[in-house]
Amino acid sequence: xxxxxxxxxxxxxxxxxxxxxxxxxxxxxxxxxxxxxxxxxxxxxxxxxxxxxxxxxxxxxxxxxxxxxxxxxxxxxxxxxxxxxxxxxxxxxxxxxxxxxxxxxxxxxxxxxxxxxxxxxxxxxxxxxxxxxxxxxxxxxxxxxxxxxxxxxxxxxxxxxxxxxxxxxxxxxxxxxxxxxxxxxxxxxxxxxxxxxxxxxxxxxxxxxxxxxxxxxxxxxxxxxxxxxxxxxxxxxxxxxxxxxxxxxxxxxxxxxxxxxxxxxxxxxxxxxxxxxxxxxxxxxxxxxxxxxxxxxxxxxxxxxxxxxxxxxxxxxxxxxxxxxxxxxxxxxxxxxxxxxxxxxxxxxxxxxxxxxxxxxxxxxxxxxxxxxxxxxxxxxxxxxxxxxxxxxxxxxxxxxxxxxxxxxxxxxxxxxxxxxx
Amino acid sequence: xxxxxxxxxxxxxxxxxxxxxxxxxxxxxxxxxxxxxxxxxxxxxxxxxxxxxxxxxxxxxxxxxxxxxxxxxxxxxxxxxxxxxxxxxxxxxxxxxxxxxxxxxxxxxxxxxxxxxxxxxxxxxxxxxxxxxxxxxxxxxxxxxxxxxxxxxxxxxxxxx
Numbered sequence: 001x002x003x004x005x006x007x008x009x010x011x012x013x014x015x016x017x018x019x020x021x022x023x024x025x026x027x028x029x030x031x032x033x034x035x036x037x038x039x040x041x042x043x044x045x046x047x048x049x050x051x052x053x054x055x056x057x058x059x060x061x062x063x064x065x066x067x068x069x070x071x072x073x074x075x076x077x078x079x080x081x082x083x084x085x086x087x088x089x090x091x092x093x094x095x096x097x098x099x100x101x102x103x104x105x106x107x108x109x110x111x112x113x114x115x116x117x118x119x120x121x122x123x124x125x126x127x128x129x130x131x132x133x134x135x136x137x138x139x140x141x142x143x144x145x146x147x148x149x150x151x152x153x154x155x156x157x158x159x160x161x162x163x164x165x166x167x168x169x170x171x172x173x174x175x176x177x178x179x180x181x182x183x184x185x186x187x188x189x190x191x192x193x194x195x196x197x198x199x200x201x202x203x204x205x206x207x208x209x210x211x212x213x214x215x216x217x218x219x220x221x222x223x224x225x226x227x228x229x230x231x232x233x234x235x236x237x238x239x240x241x242x243x244x245x246x247x248x249x250x251x252x253x254x255x256x257x258x259x260x261x262x263x264x265x266x267x268x269x270x271x272x273x274x275x276x277x278x279x280x281x282x283x284x285x286x287x288x289x290x291x292x293x294x295x296x297x298x299x300x301x302x303x304x305x306x307x308x309x310x311x312x313x314x315x316x317x318x319x320x321x322x323x324x325x326x327x328x329x330x331x332x333x334x335x336x337x338x339x340x341x342x343x344x345x346x347x348x349x350x351x352x353x354x355x356x357x358x359x360x361x362x363x364x365x366x367x368x369x370x371x372x373x374x375x376x377x378x379x380x381x382x383x384x385x386x387x388x389x390x391x392x393x394x395x396x397x398x399x400x401x402x403x404x405x406x407x408x409x410x411x412x413x414x415x416x417x418x419x420x421x422x
Numbered sequence: 423x424x425x426x427x428x429x430x431x432x433x434x435x436x437x438x439x440x441x442x443x444x445x446x447x448x449x450x451x452x453x454x455x456x457x458x459x460x461x462x463x464x465x466x467x468x469x470x471x472x473x474x475x476x477x478x479x480x481x482x483x484x485x486x487x488x489x490x491x492x493x494x495x496x497x498x499x500x501x502x503x504x505x506x507x508x509x510x511x512x513x514x515x516x517x518x519x520x521x522x523x524x525x526x527x528x529x530x531x532x533x534x535x536x537x538x539x540x541x542x543x544x545x546x547x548x549x550x551x552x553x554x555x556x557x558x559x560x561x562x563x564x565x566x567x568x569x570x571x572x573x574x575x576x577x578x579x580x581x582x583x
């Protein structure tokens with residue numbers, strides 16, 4: 001029986017010729033990631049090891065991004081703890097204020113994640129790097145600690161669901177609409193414990209930023225990882241950003257999948273996930289009621305990249321954010337921030353009446369920089385709309401693409417870009 | 423090893439944001455996290471929970487974030503076991519890695535109500551509903567995970583190996 005793309009990467013990392021779904025393996029890790037929330041717990045766990053060492057100072061990435069620049073004394077203490085750990089163990093890839101970005105946008109940009117890698121991160125959206133053909137998955141702090149100490153992790157080899165993407169998406173349909181459509185289709189546990197493998201000629205129509213967005217939200221369908229084949233666009237991205245060698249794995253032609261779906265990208269419409277689950281999706285055409293918003297957030301590890309900011313700016317150019325709406329734009333990394341500045345996007349945002357923030361996860365998880373009060377409603381390009389996710393437990397988050405979020409910021413209610421004549 | 427206690431019952435997709443909201447993640451102290459456990463789904467939970475009590479839920483318990491603070495908060499609140507129809511995979515790993523007992527058992531999830539007195543025998547995987555006089559066979563852990571549980575967590579297991 002053939003292996004899926006994910007299974008082939010895991011087999012190689014475990015030093016095995018063949019693996020099967022359900023098999024428990026121990027795999028070598030190419031990168032172990034943590035952030036300012038999860039790393040302090042991992043560092044505390046590291047104290048329990050008999051030896052005080054890390055397996056490879058070049059293969060650990062510590063990114064201060066959730067509550068940074070520090071929002072309060074306690075989060076400052078957390079960052080201090082990680083900073084001291086990074087200093088003591090001479091961690092090469094420690095990213096603090098000034099160099100940091102939102103981890104899942106930053107690491108590919110820094111060339112730290114490439115095809116064929118096995119990556120664990122103490123952050124659930126670590127699955128993002130599947131866009132480059134890597135196996136990457138979220139774990140907790142104890143797994144992170146064990147990974148930092150030993151360079152290895154145990155995995156149950158996942159089975160897979162295969163998504164055949166065909167066709168070309170329309171102008172205002174992005175990677176976010178593709179993944180929201182899929183989550184709506186299979187549900188928030190539709191891919192529980194499984195790989196989501198994306199294949200098909202439609203992939204060529206998706207930018208790398210689209211693919212990062214799609215792989216990023218595999219976890220929102222319960223997936224262990226989301227993964228794309230490595231094509232010319234992926235190779236060009238890696239060559240531009242990384243000096244590391246990459247290895248291309250392809251699924252066997254006789255690989256077995258639990259389920260298969262075909263998705264014609266040309267039929268998709270801008271899609272919004274209603275509170276309080278990412279699976280509660282409706283296309284903009286299916287929204288019949290008027291949903292007035294108080295806030296629009298454009299950013300996060302899901303949608304804080306250049307494609308996202310360009311789409312938002314195209315809509316906000318020459319328009320104004322509706323009075324009474326707070327529009328918060330968060331470039332995901334310093335490089336993206338700078339690029340957006342050079343392209344004049346930041347000027348567009350500010351002239352439209354939006355604010356532009358330093359990179360941070362901030363509002364996505366209800367940390368800071370855009371917390372909602374009781375009864376308030378936000379349209380957001382982030383990834384979760386659970387109860388209380390962005391603030392008060394009686395606030396609401398609607399998930400959408402940057403284009404829909406920007407159009408909604410202009411009209412003051414959830415709107416498709418077409419409503420603005422675009 | 424056994425556990426016994428009164429049941430707190432929840433539905434599908436109990437996510438890590440309601441188990442421990444991110445506004446409290448500026449702390450990693452188990453005792454402090456425990457004081458906010460389940461706050462956004464059951465405000466009264468922390469006032470009513472007693473040592474040994476059991477959480478029973480339906481599908482996809484612990485979905486969302488990778489925050490280990492979620493099982494840490496549940497364990498520190500005194501909960502002796504979480505039974506669910508299914509668990510989100512990161513929560514599942516985290517619970518084993520920190521030594522919070524969890525059992526997948528769809529039948530128990532359906533056959534147990536809030537307030538029931540439940541006893542669990544972890545060696546056999548049997549779940550007894552003492553209030554209703556029924557019993558359920560929970561799914562056994564693979565041998566590898568049993569070793570981690572016996573070592574009381576992943577780090578101890580690695581130290582012993």
